[in-house]
Amino acid sequence: MKKLGILFLITTILASCGGGETEGNLQTMIAKRDSLKTSYKEIGTQISELENQIARSDSNYSNRFATVTTTSIMPQKFEHYFESHGTVKADKNITIYPEVPGTIISVVAKEGKSVKRGEKLVILDTDVLQKQIEQTNTGYQLSKTVFERQSKLWDQKIGSEMQYLEAKANKESMEKSLEALRAQLSMAVVTAPFDGIVDEVFLNKGELANPAMPLLRLVNLSEVYIKSDVSENYIGKVKAGDFVEVSLPSLGMKVPTTVNRTGNFINPNNRTFTVRVDLENNEDLLKPNLLAVLAIRDFEQDSTVVIPSSLIQQDADGKDFVFKLVKGAESDMVEKVLLERGLSYKGTTHILSGLEGNEELIVKGARSVKDGDPVTVTTGS
Numbered sequence: 001m002k003k004l005g006i007l008f009l010i011t012t013i014l015a016s017c018g019g020g021e022t023e024g025n026l027q028t029m030i031a032k033r034d035s036l037k038t039s040y041k042e043i044g045t046q047i048s049e050l051e052n053q054i055a056r057s058d059s060n061y062s063n064r065f066a067t068v069t070t071t072s073i074m075p076q077k078f079e080h081y082f083e084s085h086g087t088v089k090a091d092k093n094i095t096i097y098p099e100v101p102g103t104i105i106s107v108v109a110k111e112g113k114s115v116k117r118g119e120k121l122v123i124l125d126t127d128v129l130q131k132q133i134e135q136t137n138t139g140y141q142l143s144k145t146v147f148e149r150q151s152k153l154w155d156q157k158i159g160s161e162m163q164y165l166e167a168k169a170n171k172e173s174m175e176k177s178l179e180a181l182r183a184q185l186s187m188a189v190v191t192a193p194f195d196g197i198v199d200e201v202f203l204n205k206g207e208l209a210n211p212a213m214p215l216l217r218l219v220n221l222s223e224v225y226i227k228s229d230v231s232e233n234y235i236g237k238v239k240a241g242d243f244v245e246v247s248l249p250s251l252g253m254k255v256p257t258t259v260n261r262t263g264n265f266i267n268p269n270n271r272t273f274t275v276r277v278d279l280e281n282n283e284d285l286l287k288p289n290l291l292a293v294l295a296i297r298d299f300e301q302d303s304t305v306v307i308p309s310s311l312i313q314q315d316a317d318g319k320d321f322v323f324k325l326v327k328g329a330e331s332d333m334v335e336k337v338l339l340e341r342g343l344s345y346k347g348t349t350h351i352l353s354g355l356e357g358n359e360e361l362i363v364k365g366a367r368s369v370k371d372g373d374p375v376t377v378t379t380g381s
Contacts, residue, residue: 065376068334068365070325071308075357078306078350080299080343081245084275086228088290092194092220098124099187101210109198109216117194122203122215124188133181140174147171196220219288224281225260226292229272237298238262244277247293251285259296299343305351309344311361322355323362323369325377334362336371 102124109121150167153159199217203209226246230238238259246255263274277294279286311322320341323334337359342350362369369375 065331065374066365066369067378068325068369068375069363069379070360070377071311071363072360073305073307073355073357075303076306077302078300078304078343078345078348079297080345080350081295081297082234084228084230084294084296086226086275086277086292086294088224088279088286088288088292089227090219090221090224090288092196092223093217093288094193094219095214095217096121096190096193097211097214098122098190098209099211100124100129100184101208102126102128102188104203104205104207104209107201107203107205109201111198111201113198115192115196115198115218117192119192120189121192121198121218122190122209124190124209126185126188129181129185129188133178133185136174136178136181140171140178143167143171143174190215192218194218194220221281221284221286221288224279224286224288226277226279226294228275228277228292228294229267229270230262230275230296232266232271232273234296234298235266235273238275238296243297245295246277246279247295248286248290249293250290253285255279301350305355305357306348307351307355307361308363309347309349311363311366312339312341312349313366323366323371324355325360325362325375328374331374332377333372333374334369 104122105125106123107121108119108123109115115121147167147170150159150164154161154164196218197220199219201216202214203216209215240259240261242259244257244259246257247253248255257277257279260276260278262276266273275294275296307322312320313322314320315336320339321336322339324337326333326335337354339354340352342352344350362375365375
């Protein structure tokens with residue numbers, strides 16, 4: 001009988017609106033619409049009450065409730081990372097060239113051999129330089145003698161000032177020429193500029209070396225770094241000291257470290273800036289140009305709401321929501337909760353608003369229920 005009364009009420013309201021819309025004014029139609037909305041809400045409440053009464057009276061009715069599973073959420077730490085590719089570099093990774101031309105008479109360095117700073121690596125033939133030094137030294141000694149005699153005569157006011165100045169200029173010129181030749185002589189012995197390992201020798205004994213041809217490559221891999229080009233979208237989000245997890249796929253290694261520094265220049269060709277990450281290389285496993293993947297942390301927050309991304313749905317208006325479980329005395333039901341989502345990472349999403357972190361969310365069955373539906377909660381996946 002109660003249902004018949006409700007249906008009669010709806011019919012009466014609809015009938016009252018039928019002819020009045022064409023005859024009444026706008027205010028009348030608005031009033032009738034509001035009346036219908038109020039009646040609709042009251043009818044919905046009555047239907048819910050009837051559903052509960054039926055559930056109490058009919059033991060088989062609860063079997064028609066949607067079956068769902070739930071998961072409990074609680075505040076936890078959320079971290080977000082982005083990936084960038086880079087390569088291993090070494091500041092002490094150089095190719096050594098001779099500073100003067102000459103025939104190689106000895107290659108002291110051996111590939112794979114460790115050398116100390118200042119140790120001899122390659123020795124060039126110096127016969128021509130030695131002869132030039134001897135010849136220049138002879139001229140220097142003569143110019144020195146002439147200058148000393150002219151200086152004594154000048155002190156005695158004998159001779160002209162011009163003779164004295166010419167002798168002095170000639171002596172100083174020969175002196176500088178001799179110094180230059182001796183400096184070139186020292187360049188004929190190529191030494192190590194730092195401690196390292198001879199990686200490769202390019203020329204052999206008897207070959208002619210010149211400043212345009214490399215002699216050898218010297219590396220020191222005790223300290224290496226990774227250089228990565230990062231999109232300008234992350235400028236301001238990445239700074240020195242940020243945590244980084246470095247993955248080296250070729251070695252199957254993951255190394256935790258931090259950003260050493262960030263570049264101050266945007267490359268106009270690819271719209272990136274550089275990030276440098278220093279690494280220790282105690283076992284010399286890291287080699288220059290080895291590929292690396294950087295997972296750089298650009299956001300973290302402690303004790304915040306984090307939920308599985310798969311639980312988030314969108315309604316017809318494009319708004320994000322989830323269903324949470326509401327415990328009831330007679331039956332449990334689902335409630336639609338609108339969300340404001342933040343960043344997502346590895347299947348989880350940071351929730352900015354909408355949840356407090358103590359809710360029980362619908363997992364299985366969330367796609368087949370609607371707001372206010374009574375449900376039966378089961379365990380398992």
